[in-house]
Amino acid sequence: MIPYSRQFIDEDDIDAVVGVLRSDWITQGPKIQEFEKKLASCCGSNYAVAVSSGTAGLHIACLAAGIKPGDEVITSPITFVASANCVLYCGGKPVFADVQEDTVNIDPEKIKKQVSERTKAVIPVHFAGHPCDLEEVSAIAREHDLILIEDACHALGAEYKGQKIGSCKHSDMTVFSFHPVKSITTGEGGAILTNRQDLYEKLLMLRSHGITKEPNKFLNKDKVFFSNPESLILNPNSWYYEMQELGFNYRLTDIQCVLGMAQLKKLNKFIERRREITEIYKNNFKGNEFFNLPKERDHVKSSWHLYPIKLKNDYKKERRRVFDKLREKGLGVHVHYIPVYRQPYYQRLGYNTTICPKAENFYQREISIPLYYSMSAGEIDYVVDTILKTFKEIQASE
Ligand SMILES: *Cc1c(COP(=O)(O)O)cnc(C)c1O
Secondary structure, three states: EEEEOOOOHHHHHHHHHHHHHOOOOOOOHHHHHHHHHHHHHHOOOOOOEEEOOHHHHHHHHHHHOOOOOEEEEEEEOOOOOOHHHHHHHHOOOOOOOOOOOOOOOOOOHHHHHHOOOOEEEEOOOOOHHHHHHHHHHHHHHHHHHEEEEEEEEOOOOOEEEEEEEOOOOOOOEEEOOOOOOOOOOOOOOOOEOOOHHHHHHHHHHEEEEEEEEOOHHHOOHHHOOOOOOHHHOOOOOOOOOOOOOOOOEEOOOOOHHHHHHHHOOOOOHHHHHHHHHHHHHHHOOOOHHHHHHEEEOEEEOOOOOEEEEOOHHHHHOOOOHHHHHHHHHHHEOOOOOOHHOOOOOHHEEEEEOOOOOHHHHHHEEEEEEOOOOOOHHHHHHHHHHHHHHHHHHHHHOO
16 A cells, blocks of 8 residues: 555664664653754744644643633644644634635634634644745734644645744744654654743643743742752752643653654655655646646745645545545545544534535545655556546546
């Protein structure tokens, strides 16, 4: 089976991991900060906080944003469930704004319609690695005093108007995932990038049980709490720490962080190859009568996490048949995504399935075809031939 996406691991990655396994620190050692610094400088942000998954990153980003029960957060329905679940974790209510037809990203005009007195944040998703309209979304966020969290789990390596996604030029925080299907991998893993020191410090604490070991942050500093408070607090080797918030163990390990650094070195190469493959698809599928191709707007550079094709009207009803046939022929195609509000859990919460007609329409027509760095020329040819042949068979059978 040629999967829709997969990781690429080379000897450099393996050597890096083995090196850490032979060292003193396999978790909570020096590699975490090293990885965070490299990630922040690669994307152009001030800070990065490495976490155990993209989902964990979205969760503590929402907590750092102050999302509480009763608060509403606007996000896209065409995404992985984690983009909305993070709001539910905080007791908040995800509100879905419909997507644009061309990019399948959240539509700023639809965000405006969904803003209420309770809205506290907006979480746009850079679907398939194509950056959303960040300037428009950030103008809305500023006007209504909303925190802007980019779900950039698809978009490490993407650019918007000459700036790397992750620079946080237009947002408060940006969340990445390092799951094996994403731009780079650490096994499981993720990170939150920000330019705001206050959010950075909150995120660090929430990542690790809500605990701080930094003497200048202690709350009990001024109280006569110890027999000799001065020495305890000023001594960095003391046993003393404070749990100040209810945090989690969402740490990434040193083992994963060296893998992340070895992968980050290959990021440009990964993205360039993905772009080359999309060019091959574009040239081979150009003008076909069966489906539309994903487009890239002029002012962005997509990281091409996915290659979503969209069946034309005449073939919409055949999506299931096309999908099954492609799977039979060894293409690990997928559908991205079932609109989040259609999930049984969200249905129990009472979400209406008629609120996002564009998302519904896209969901009925979409198929993600294989796209990843290590695809061979033969595999790319096979994908192209198999897809065209399959549609022709279906056409002939009608
Ligand atoms: C992968 C993904 C996540 C979750 O990331 P994990 O690292 O798997 O927890 C969140 N949002 C989107 C859009 C994703 O694609």
